[in-house]
Amino acid sequence: MAGNSDPLSPRAKLAVTAGKAVAAASRAAGRGSGSVIGGRVALRLDPDLLGRLAQNLDVVLVSATNGKTTTTRLIAEALRAAGPVVSNALGANMPAGITSALAGGSESKFGVIEVDEKYLAGVARDTSPKCIALLNLSRDQLDRAAETRMLAENWREGLAGSKAVIVANCDDPLVVWAASSSPNVIWVAAGQMWKDDAWSCPSCGGVMQRPGDDWFCGECGFRRPTPTWALSGDHVLDPHGSAWPIHLQLPGRANKANAASSAAVAAVFGVPPQVALERMYQVQAVAGRYDVVQFQNRDLRLLLAKNPAGWLETFSLIDPPPAPVILSVNARGADGTDTSWLWDVDYTRLTGHPIFVIGDRKLDLAVRLEVANQHFQVCDDLDQAVQMCPPGRIEVIANYTAFQDLRRRVGN
Template sequence: MAGNTEPLSPRAKLAVTAGKAAAAVSRAAGRGSGSVIGGKVALRLDPDLLARLARHLDVVLVSATNGKTTTTRLIAEALRANGGVVSNALGANMPAGITSALAGGSDAKYGVIEVDEKYLAGVAGDVGPKAIALLNLSRDQLDRAAETRMLAEKWREGLSGSKAVIIANADDPLVVWAASSSPNVVWVAAGQEWKDDAWSCPSCGGVLQRPGDDWFCGDCGFRRPTPTWALNGDHVLDPHGAAWPIHLQLPGRANKANATTSAAVAAAFGVPPLTALQRMYAVTAVAGRYDVVSYQGRDIRLLLAKNPAGWLETFSLIDPPPTPVILAVNARGADGTDTSWLWDVDYARLAGHPICVIGDRRLDLAVRLEVANVDFQVYDSAQEAVRNCPPGRIEAIANYTAFQDLRRVVGN
C-alpha cells in the first residue's frame, strides 16, 4: 500500500544507481533518454527490482493498442490532485523503461504506468496494481504482436482473479472478453470507431451483431455489458447520471474517450470527476503529439498514427482541404517491419488534400495511395516536402520512428 516506505535493500540500491549511471551515459552519447538501457542494467543486477520499487505506490496500469500514452498522461494529471505521481510519461512501456521510471519516484504516492500490450500480465504480476485501464485492442505490428485475439487471451488469462479494479471499454468486444475474467470491472462506454478487428465473437468465434452502439453474439450470448461511465458528446456521464463537461486542449473524439476512461480511473482513487477533468485541461501535448511547430515559415502540426485504427482517428482531426498533409512511414523495429497494414487504411478520406509522402517506406505508401486514386508527391526528406508546401498550416501524420525523425528535423 502507498505509505509503506520500507527502504530498498543494498542490492536494489546498487541496481538503481547503476541504472541511472547507464542512462546518463546513454544521454551524454546522444542516444535518447537512456530509460531503456538504464532499466535493463538495473534489472540485470536485481531481477525483482520492479516489484520492490512499486511496493510503496498505488499503481495504475494503462494498456491498449492506441491512446495509452495520452491516457496515462491524463490520469497522472488527475491523480496529482491527491498526491505525487511517478509515471513513464515518455512512453517507454516495457519492463526496463517502467523500472527506470519508478526508480525516480521514491517520494510519490501513485505510479501511473503505460504498459505495452504484450507485457501487461507480467507487469501486473510484478507491481500488484490497484487499477488497470484497458482501452482497446486492434491490429498493430503484426510481425511482433501477432493476432489481436491472442493478445486478448493473454490479457484474459493474466488478469483472471486480479485484485485490481479493471476499468475497461465496454464498446470493444476484445477488451470486454479479456476483462470479463476479473471479479471487479468498471465498464466505460468509450466508443469504438475502428471495428474491423471485432466482427467475430472472441468467446465462440460466431459473427457479432452490431445494432446501433450495441453488440452481441447471436450464437453464445456474449454481449456488451452495461456501462456505468460513458462519453456523451462533450460530457462524461458518471455512475450517478451526472454530466461533467470535458474541456481538453487535445483534439478529437478519441481524446474525449481517453478523458472519460481517465475520469473513471481517477474516481477509483477518490478524485471527483470535476476535479479530474479540470486538471486534464493542462495537457497541451503528449511527447510531442499534437504540437504545432513553426518551421520554414510553416506551422506544422505533428500527429502520431501507428496502425489502421490510429490513422482512422487521426484523419478525423485534420483541417479540411486544401490543407497540405505530409505522410511519413518507416518500418524499423519499433514500428513493426510488416507494412501490410497500409492496405487496411482508408486513404480515400484524404481526397482534396495536397499530399507529400516521405519516410523509409515511402514507396510502399505511394503504391497504396496510387491504388486509392489519391494524388500525391514523393519526397526524399521532410525538408524537401515542407519546402514544396505553401506557407501556412501543414498536417504531418507519421508512425512511430518516422514521428521521432520528423521531430528532430523540425526542432521539437
C-alpha cells in the same frame, strides 16, 4: 502508503544506483533518455526490483493498442490532485523502462504506468496494481505482435482473479472478453471507430452483430455490458448520471474517450470527475504529439498514427481540405517491418487534400494512395515536402520512428 516506510534492500539500492548511472552515461553520449538501458542493468542486478519499487505505491497500469501514452498522462495529471505521481511519461513501456521510471519516484504516492500490451500480464503480476485501464485492442506491428485475439487471451488469463479494479472500454469486444475474467470491472462507453478486428466473437468465433452502438454474438450470447461511465459528446457521464464537461487542449474524439476512461480511473482513487477533468486541461502535447511547430516559416502540426485504427482517428481531426497533408511511413524495428497494414487504411478520407509522401517506405505508401485514387507527390524529405506544400497550416502524420525523425528535424 507514500515514502520509504519499507526501505529497499542493499541489493535493490545498488541496482537503482547502477541503473541511474548507466542511464546518465547514455544521455551524456547522446543516445536518448537512457531509461531502457538503465532499467535493464538494474533488473539484471535485482530481478525483483520492479516489484520492490512498486510496493509502496498505489499503481495504475494503462494498456491498449492506441492512446495509452496520452491516457497515462491524463490519469497522472488527475491523480496529482491526491498526491505525488511517478510515471513513465515518455512511453518507455516495457519492464526495463517501467523499472527506470519507478526508480525515480521514491517519494511518490501513485505510480501511473503505461504498459505494452504484450507485457501487461507480467507487469500486473509484479506490481500488484490497484487499477488497470484497458482501452482497446487492434492490429499493430504485424510481423512481431500476436494476433489480437491471442493478445486478448493473454490479458484474460493474466488478469483472471486479479484484485485490481479493471476500468475497461465496453465498446471493444476484445477488451470486454479480456476483462470479463476479472471480478471487479468498471465499464466505460468510450466508443470504437475501428471495428475491423472485432467482427468475430472472441468467445466462440461466431459472427458479431452490431446494431447501432451495440454489439452481441448471435451464437453464444456474449454481449456489450452496460456501462457505468460514458463519453457523451463533449461530456463524461458518471455513475450517478451527472454530465461533466470535457475541456482539453488535445484534439479529437479519441482524446475525449481517453479523458472519459481517465476520469473513471481517477474516481477509483477518490478524485471527483470535475477535479480530474479540470486537471487534464493542463496537458497540451504528449511526447510531441499534437504539437504545432514552426519550420521553414510554416506551421506544422505533428500527428502520430501507428496502425489502421490510429490513422482512422487521426484523419478525423485534421483541418478540412484543402489543408496540405504530409504522410511519413517507416518500417524499422520499433514500427514493425511489415507494411501490409497500409492496405487496411481508408485513404479516400484524404480526398481533396494535397498530399506529400516521405519516409523510408514512401513508395509502399505511394502504391497504396495510387490504388485509392488520391493525388499525391513523392518527396525526398520533410524540407522538400514543406517547400512544395500550398499555403496554410500543414498536417504531418507519421508512424512511430518516422515521427521521431520529424521531431529531430524540426528541433522539437
